[in-house]
Amino acid sequence: MNATSEKRIALISVHGDPAIEIGKEEAGGQNVYVRKVGEALGRLGWQVDMFTRQVSADQQQIVQHSENCRTIRFQAGALEFVPRDNLFDYLPEFIEKFLAFQKENNITYQLIHTNYWLSSWVGMQLKKIQGSKQVHTYHSLGAVKYNTIENIPPIATKRLAVEKEVLETAETIVATSPQEKQHMRSLVSKKGNIDIIPCGTDVQQFGSVDRETARAKLNIDPEAKVVLYVGRFDPRKGIETVVRAVGASELRESQKLHLIIGGGSTPGNSDGIERDRIEGIINELGMSDITNLPGRLCQTVLPTYYAAADVCVVPSHYEPFGLVAIEAMASGTPVVASDVGGLQFTVVPEVTGLLAPPQDVPAFTKAIDRILMDQQWRNELGQAARERVINKFSWDGVAAQLSELYTQLLEQPVTKSLVQTLEQTLEQTAVPPAVESTKQPALLS
Known part of the structure; x- marks a missing residue:
């Protein structure tokens, strides 16, 4: 195990690239959240790896933001932008690349913080495979979203099921407001742990101009x-x-x-x-x-x-x-x-x-x-x-609360994996049965 593993965290944001320019298609608050949380955790001494999907051959596979914080992009499917409602079938390959990255770098992430429902499914599979502990932030709830739009996408049923499962199985969910927690309880599930830690902002950057x-x-x-x-x-x-x-x-x-x-x-x-x-x-x-x-x-x-x-x-x-x-x-x-x-x-x-x-x-x-x-x-x-x-709502304050939460979770005993032990996982890069059961696209090199 890597010497710094006790202070190592994987932030997974499959569709919300933390290194992308904010304001591009489907790039908004989630991208800012993951990037700013990652950088602030790095300042607190965490080794932060933020994983996302590569959408262009021109993108760097690894972007180093600071000494302790980097974005790592995996190719999953074709190197092109794919709307988030069409991304689910690419997740098995994303998991395969994640496991291969761990093996190549002699790392096993004991703690994974997933963002948005697509990433939550990735985190749940990794929890089954290697016993990782999972923290999840929704950023948007399907149960709320589908009440505000006329055309419900075909992926809706899968999304609602995944959002319910992660609430009931993750170590904890991070709600960003009391109202979001209330929606989780009334619309998703009464089960599961929820902590409230708000989003943040850069109070030096915003407010610097009169x-x-x-x-x-x-x-x-x-x-x-x-x-x-x-x-x-x-x-x-x-x-x-x-x-x-x-x-x-x-x-x-x-x-x-x-x-x-x-x-x-x-x-x-x-x-x-x-x-x-x-x-x-x-x-x-x-x-x-x-x-x-x-x-x-x-x-x-x-x-x-x-x-x-x-x-x-x-x-x-x-x-x-x-x-x-x-x-x-x-x-x-x-x-x-x-x-x-x-x-x-x-x-x-x-x-x-x-x-x-x-x-x-x-x-x-x-x-x-x-x-x-x-x-x-x-x-x-x-x-x-x-x-x-x-x-x-300062980012450093948000990161301090998350750091305390992560530390508490890491101090709890690691449960034995439902599928295999950590040692076996380091030797495996193939997609596990739990992942293979979904429709899987042809794997690309």
């Missing part, structure tokens, strides 16, 4: 009333709601209202189709003169956009946590958000911002206008928002 400087950099009128949306182009993110809400604002006639919709898109893909739809609505409402779509906002420029805004709107139909909300709050910008999920935890109504029913355009318009029309109150909300994030 509004005057930010607006000068972005060439925004100092007197403008700026409404900001940041996130993927996805119908579930509710961008249409914020567009129509701003379009109905009392301030629109003043010529000082300005809407910024930050987020990347790929033409022809689902996010590109949604962007085209949103642009159609903007044109239909005659808002093209007050709306700016700057594209993907990289992490270096994002703090400037948050600082320049009077209010940040998070109109999602559902969010288990809502990373954008705390990034904005850390920047001293109040938030108007949907009254759902983890947003009920991150945003304190009348203190750090306002909540409105999802997809309720008049309610969003009223909330946005309330903040924009009272500059002093807006500033008070922004100050309280930053204080809340500093006290509750």
